[in-house]
Amino acid sequence: MNENRTRVLFFADVFGKPGRRAVAAALPALLTKYDPDFLFANVENLAGGRGVNFKTLGEMSDLGFHGFTTGNHVWDNREIFDILERDRRVLRPANLPDPADSPCPGAGHALFQNRGKSILLVNLIGRVFMEDCECPFSAADWILDGAPEGVPIMVDMHADATSEKYAMGWFLAGKVAAVVGSHSHVQTADERILPGGTAYITDVGMSGAFDSVIGMHPDPVIKRFKTKRPQGFRIATQNPGICCVVIDINEDGTAASIERIRHTVSHLDMNEEGGVE
Numbered sequence: 284m285n286e287n288r289t290r291v292l293f294f295a296d297v298f299g300k301p302g303r304r305a306v307a308a309a310l311p312a313l314l315t316k317y318d319p320d321f322l323f324a325n326v327e328n329l330a331g332g333r334g335v336n337f338k339t340l341g342e343m344s345d346l347g348f349h350g351f352t353t354g355n356h357v358w359d360n361r362e363i364f365d366i367l368e369r370d371r372r373v374l375r376p377a378n379l380p381d382p383a384d385s386p387c388p389g390a391g392h393a394l395f396q397n398r399g400k401s402i403l404l405v406n407l408i409g410r411v412f413m414e415d416c417e418c419p420f421s422a423a424d425w426i427l428d429g430a431p432e433g434v435p436i437m438v439d440m441h442a443d444a445t446s447e448k449y450a451m452g453w454f455l456a457g458k459v460a461a462v463v464g465s466h467s468h469v470q471t472a473d474e475r476i477l478p479g480g481t482a483y484i485t486d487v488g489m490s491g492a493f494d495s496v497i498g499m500h501p502d503p504v505i506k507r508f509k510t511k512r513p514q515g516f517r518i519a520t521q522n523p524g525i526c527c528v529v530i531d532i533n534e535d536g537t538a539a540s541i542e543r544i545r546h547t548v549s550h551l552d553m554n555e556e557g558g559v560e
């Protein structure tokens with residue numbers, strides 16, 4: 284790779300233990316092949332599919348991850364409040380409600396530095412088919428207004444609607460190095476460089492059990508759809524795999540390339556009883 288470029292390897296929703304184990308198994312070969320300057324992941328589903336805790340975050344840190352984004356599941360594990368207070372590498376969406384009398388813990392963007400390179404990582408959340416929150420476009424504006432000069436910017440747009448993610452891509456085209464989508468857990472095949480040099484993909488996709496309904500065992504999910512009654516969901520374990528993107532950023536902060544990666548990790552034995560959370 285061109286020495287002057289900045290390379291980022293980004294994993295979207297890493298789902299539970301199958302996701303963590305798949306990432307751990309696939310990562311050495313990815314690091315050897317791509318040698319990224321920055322390693323990021325969305326961890327909203329890291330701990331048993333629901334939020335993130337110190338233990339699972341520690342596992343990702345031990346693998347060499349530099350920074351973490353989240354999404355609508357950010358508050359699912361109560362440890363997140365301590366995590367956001369103590370660990371500035373973990374972001375929550377920047378556009379969550381932040382009233383003056385009850386400020387939102389943590390931050391929605393952070394500057395990361397490694398190997399003499401810098402990148403500003405931004406976490407946004409959508410409002411279509413999701414719980415309402417502040418405007419992600421306005422949040423992007425104020426973060427960009429205050430961003431340090433000459434530092435490339437990467438945005439994780441955690442959103443459900445393809446239209447909202449595309450709109451953010453075009454809104455930030457030429458202003459940031461990358462807008463990558465997360466939340467749907469299914470990788471899209473629309474990676475490209477938008478005019479102005481912004482890498483874009485609607486959804487990076489999940490790392491976790493691919494024989495699943497977005498990470499969960501299919502049977503209770505099907506029953507839930509058929510009956511409309513609550514069901515005990517459980518994490519799927521079969522056919523684990525990883526989804527990520529590799530983005531190269533030029534010295535001027537524009538993206539040179541985006542490569543989409545999705546493959547199964549077939550040698551993982553996820554059949555052991557229990558402990559799949």
Ligand SMILES: [Fe+2]
Pocket residue numbers: 296327328354356466467468
């Ligand atoms: Fe997710």
Ligand SMILES: [Fe+2]
Pocket residue numbers: 327354355356441465466467
């Ligand atoms: Fe999500």
